Amino acid sequence: MQKSEEIVAEEALDGSRFMPGLSVDCVIFGYHERELKILVSKFKNTSYYSLPGGFIKRNEDADEAAHRVLFERTGLRDIYLNQFYTFGNTHRANPEPMKSVMLANGIEFNGNHWMLQRFISIGYYALVNYTRAEPKPDFFSESCLWYDIDDVPKLMQDHRLIVKKALETLRNNVNRKFIGVNLLQDQFTMGDIQKLHETILGEKLNRTGFHRKMLNSGLLKRIGKKKTGGSHRAPYLYVFHSDEE
Amino acid sequence: MQKSEEIVAEEALDGSRFMPGLSVDCVIFGYHERELKILVSKFKNTSYYSLPGGFIKRNEDADEAAHRVLFERTGLRDIYLNQFYTFGNTHRANPEPMKSVMLANGIEFNGNHWMLQRFISIGYYALVNYTRAEPKPDFFSESCLWYDIDDVPKLMQDHRLIVKKALETLRNNVNRKFIGVNLLQDQFTMGDIQKLHETILGEKLNRTGFHRKMLNSGLLKRIGKKKTGGSHRAPYLYVFHSDEE
DNA sequence: CCAAAAGTGTTAAGCATACACCCATGA
DNA sequence: TCATGGGTGTATGCTTAACACTTTTGG
Known part of the structure; x- marks a missing residue:
């Protein structure tokens, strides 16, 4: 499955x-330690950042x-994906x-090179x-790393707009579909889900209301209690109901 | 502004x-006489129907x-359009x-003709x-006509799927944005709006609830009463509030 | 006067919000 | 015993749904 760099470059x-x-x-x-993150690539030998594409x-x-x-950048298959x-x-x-990128990486081209044309x-x-994703840069990139959604470096072209629109769509969908199953671990507490939603929406949510709404959705199943080590009552652990039976 | 058919064909x-x-x-x-309609083109000298594209x-x-x-098919500009x-x-x-279409219309081609390639x-x-749209067929079509959404002829390729997805999107949006302004005349009764929504959604709606919801939205403005000629109380006429002041 | 459609009042149900209170746990 | 986070009961308000009743109009 390993290819030489030359072949990779030639194909790319x-x-x-x-x-x-x-x-x-x-x-x-991705979601980690109460922060919503996205993967951003940095082109080799330049200061250009871009979305994985x-x-x-x-x-x-x-x-x-x-x-x-997605597979090439994260090593993951069967990922939730939404156009x-x-x-x-x-x-x-x-x-x-793109000219700068190609110049900086010794790629020969003329002005009509296909990568320099208009793209839709x-x-x-x-x-x-x-925790499961293993970010890997592609041939043209020196890094592919997680950035907090509020702390993304300046992106190439209109990629900032693309991120903005993606986030808007995600926010519209967070109340309708159940986003958590894709971003959380298999087992989680009600607090975990609420913090995830609050991070995505960028606003505080009512605790008891959120709790009940989630329970009433019928998607969650209690599987026991969690010892958090915190000085407070142990919360229940949940899994998604569809996981079992 | 008139071009000869040859030039049109050459450019196309x-x-x-x-x-x-x-x-x-x-x-x-479009919406007419309580029916939701879409424009469908028929290719010249064939039995292929397709969406305007x-x-x-x-x-x-x-x-x-x-x-x-849109302008070429309807003669209208400033149209509500949603990707x-x-x-x-x-x-x-x-x-x-497409081969059949080209054959039937005397267009020379080989197997690599650009119109026969894969399209996204x-x-x-x-x-x-x-009532304002004036449907016009394009160079390749012999007709461009309104069809009831429930009575569309068999369409080429995946155009049926495209219609289905468009209708789903429209149904999702009808409760959020105000669709009526684009599909109704300038002045309309509450019954007109309700019938439009019922047609789009394909289900009956509660009359009084709908009435109040619309009034509470603050988007409507009463401008008088309508003589319908029917043997019943004359309904109010409304315009969209943004139209005035 | 009657049928039909339109407008409005009343009530009930459902849902989210807000507040209160209790529970469990570690320091 | 206290602070903290978690679970649940109760009250409130808003929105929608359901029903009833009144209004207007032509036949």
């Missing part, structure tokens, strides 16, 4: 393998491409950053288990 | 003007392309229908005033 740079002018960008959310192979579904990017918007403005096409990008957001 | 068939492998498809909703010019925003398609999903599966690419399509839905 071979535009004929991909749908031209089309890319996927992934906003990969990739191109769509000629014989590959757009969703598959996003899943592939939320397609970014198709002309002014998002700015070849200068399909935005996906993913929810992953922070 | 010149793939170099467009983003390759990318299209927009529009689900154009088009390609994205190299120097054109995706949204602009959708607005252009709702991008369809990027490989198996949606089936060149056979950005889906938009639009809400237009039925």
Whole structure:
């Protein structure tokens, strides 16, 4: 499964393998120590940061491409993935950053190089288990790291807008679908879920109301009590009801 | 502003003007006589029906392309338009229908013709005033007509799925945004709005509850009474509050 | 006067919010 | 015994739903 760097580079740079002018960008959310985080790549030998992304192979579904990017960056499969918007403005096409990246990495090109053309990008957001993900930079990047959603470095092109729109979608969905199952460990307390929701929404929630709403949803199942070591009553532990029976 | 058919055909068939492998498809909703309708095109000399769609010019925003398609099909500008999903599966690419269309219309092509390649399509839905729209077929089509949403002919490729997803999105939005302003006349009764919502949602709504909810929204303004000619009390007429003052 | 549609009042149910109180635990 | 976080009971207010009743109009 190991490929030499040359082969990786050759494949990555071979535009004929991909749908031209089309890319996927992934906003990969993780949650750790009460902070909502996303994965951000840094291009080698430059100061450009970007969202993990990739191109769509000629014989590959757009969703598959996003899943592939996710697997390559995190080592995880079967990830919660949601297409939320397609970014198709002309002014998002700015070849200068990519030129710098290619120059800085000794990639030969002319002005018509396929990677310098206008791209329309399909935005996906993913929810992953922070502790299971193993971020790995791609061939063009020197790092792929978690950043607090409130402390993301300046991103290339319109990637800040993409993050903003992803977060908006996530916030709209947090009340409807059950987000926690993707971002928390298998077992969690009611406090864990509430803190997660508060972090995502950026606001405090009523404790008792939240507690009851979650219980009434019928999605949770108590499996015992947790010894927190804290000087207070031990909270119940829950799993998602669908996990069992 | 009139162009000869030859020039229109030449431009429409010149793939170099467009983003390759990318299209927009529009689900154009109208409302008339208690029926929700969409515009459907029929290709010349074939029995293929499709959604109004088009390609994205190299120097054109995706949204602009959708607005252009809308204007060309309806003669309307400043239309409510909403991007709702991008369809990027490989198996949606089936060149056979398009081959038939080109054959039936005397368009020369080889197997590599750009219109026969795989396309990824950005889906938009639009809400237009039925009485103001003037549906016009494009160069490839012999008709562009309104069809009841429950009585749409068999559509090409995955266009049925696109309609389904557009309708789902519209149904999700009907309670949040105020859809009526785009689909009704300037003046309308409470019954008009309720019937519109019932048609979109496909279910009966509580009359008094709906009435009050609408009034409480603060979006409506009474402007007088309507003589319906019916043997019953004359209903109030409303306009959208933002229209005045 | 009657049927039909429209407008409005009243009541009940459901839900989230707010507050209160008790429980369990470690220091 | 005290502070802290967790679980649950009770009261309040808001929104929606359901029903009833009145109003207006043409036949």
